[in-house]
Amino acid sequence: MTIFIPTPLRGYTGGKDAVELEAATVSEALDQLTASFADLRKHIFTPDGKLRAFVNLYLNDEDVRYLPAKDATEVKPSDTLSIIPSIAGGR
Amino acid sequence: MSGVRLTSAVYAEIRSHGEQTYPHECCGALLGVQSAEGWSIQSAVRAGNTRTDSAHNRYQISDIELLKIERTARAQGFSIAGFYHSHPDHPAQWSQTDLAEAHWLGCSYIITAVEHGQAAATNSFFLAGAGEEEKHFEPQQIVIGE
Numbered sequence: 752m753t754i755f756i757p758t759p760l761r762g763y764t765g766g767k768d769a770v771e772l773e774a775a776t777v778s779e780a781l782d783q784l785t786a787s788f789a790d791l792r793k794h795i796f797t798p799d800g801k802l803r804a805f806v807n808l809y810l811n812d813e814d815v816r817y818l819p820a821k822d823a824t825e826v827k828p829s830d831t832l833s834i835i836p837s838i839a840g841g842r
Numbered sequence: 843m844s845g846v847r848l849t850s851a852v853y854a855e856i857r858s859h860g861e862q863t864y865p866h867e868c869c870g871a872l873l874g875v876q877s878a879e880g881w882s883i884q885s886a887v888r889a890g891n892t893r894t895d896s897a898h899n900r901y902q903i904s905d906i907e908l909l910k911i912e913r914t915a916r917a918q919g920f921s922i923a924g925f926y927h928s929h930p931d932h933p934a935q936w937s938q939t940d941l942a943e944a945h946w947l948g949c950s951y952i953i954t955a956v957e958h959g960q961a962a963a964t965n966s967f968f969l970a971g972a973g974e975e976e977k978h979f980e981p982q983q984i985v986i987g988e
Contacts, residue, residue, distance in 0.1 A: 755916075757922070758922050758923070758949055759947040759948050794973060794974075807908075809906075809909050814905065835909055836945035837908075838908060840951075841867060841893070841927075841943075842867075842929045
């Protein structure tokens with residue numbers, strides 16, 4: 752599958768904007784990604800291993816948080832996983 | 843002070859957007875390319891403000907819209923280089939809310955003050971720091987050029 756890396760995290764993937772890997776589930780894909788690029792982990796997960804609140808994961812067009820199996824959802828080689836930090840603000 | 847380069851069309855577009863949504867905040871993404879000199883913004887993509895409950899002083903881009911914007915950027919050979927929004931009847935300075943909700947480290951956050959419906963100052967702030975715990979905004983010079 753392909754994991755798309757957002758601009759702020761590319762400094763931790765050697766400048767790559769996409770990473771190809773083989774995994775059975777979303778969770779396994781993220782584990783592989785952060786095993787390959789160790790500095791990435793703290794930007795995606797809290798110290799106790801939970802996905803940071805502002806980090807959104809989309810498996811193709813679906814928000815992983817709302818999938819029935821969440822990050823245990825099985826993935827196919829043709830799937831894409833997008834990491835999307837949120838954006839908001841105001842005066 | 844670091845700088846961010848905007849085409850004149852992008853500069854006009856983000857200011858115009860702020861005038862059109864007044865008295866509500868506008869928001870959108872900035873697409874561009876990065877070089878040793880910093881970001882060069884080639885395109886501004888308008889986004890809807892999902893904070894309809896408090897649109898005069900808050901903005902939020904939906905995650906699914908952001909996903910689509912990122913796909914657009916990739917298809918055009920660009921990256922998301924930052925975001926823009928307006929401050930209706932308020933200075934073009936970042937707020938604590940802006941900082942708390944900013945997570946795109948290494949990107950530019952451009953704010954336009956809109957006074958009585960007219961775009962006034964436009965300022966850019968670079969989100970610096972090695973992580974969430976030490977992130978901070980640094981003023982950035984806006985350079986207009988094609």
